[in-house]
Amino acid sequence: MAEARRRVIITGDGPILVYGPVDVEMPDGTRVRSDRTVTALCVCGRSRRRPFCDTSHRRRARDNSRQERDP
Numbered sequence: 486m487a488e489a490r491r492r493v494i495i496t497g498d499g500p501i502l503v504y505g506p507v508d509v510e511m512p513d514g515t516r517v518r519s520d521r522t523v524t525a526l527c528v529c530g531r532s533r534r535r536p537f538c539d540t541s542h543r544r545r546a547r548d549n550s551r552q553e554r555d556p
């Protein structure tokens with residue numbers, strides 16, 4: 486039986502959102518499973534829960550906007 490096509494959303498400054506359960510293969514070959522309805526994958530490299538997003542990317546965006554206001 487063919488698997489259903491998954492929906493993937495690439496957000497601007499945040500994670501990649503994958504709809505449906507996923508198995509993520511890491512660089513060392515291990516697999517990390519997520520059974521969540523939507524899985525957020527970190528692309529900024531700051532998450533402490535990699536490969537999953539822990540919203541640390543928001544801190545960088547906030548820091549950058551603060552620097553723009555207070556040079």
Ligand code: FES
Nearest residue numbers: 527529538541542
């Ligand atoms: S994309 Fe959210 S912590 Fe990296």
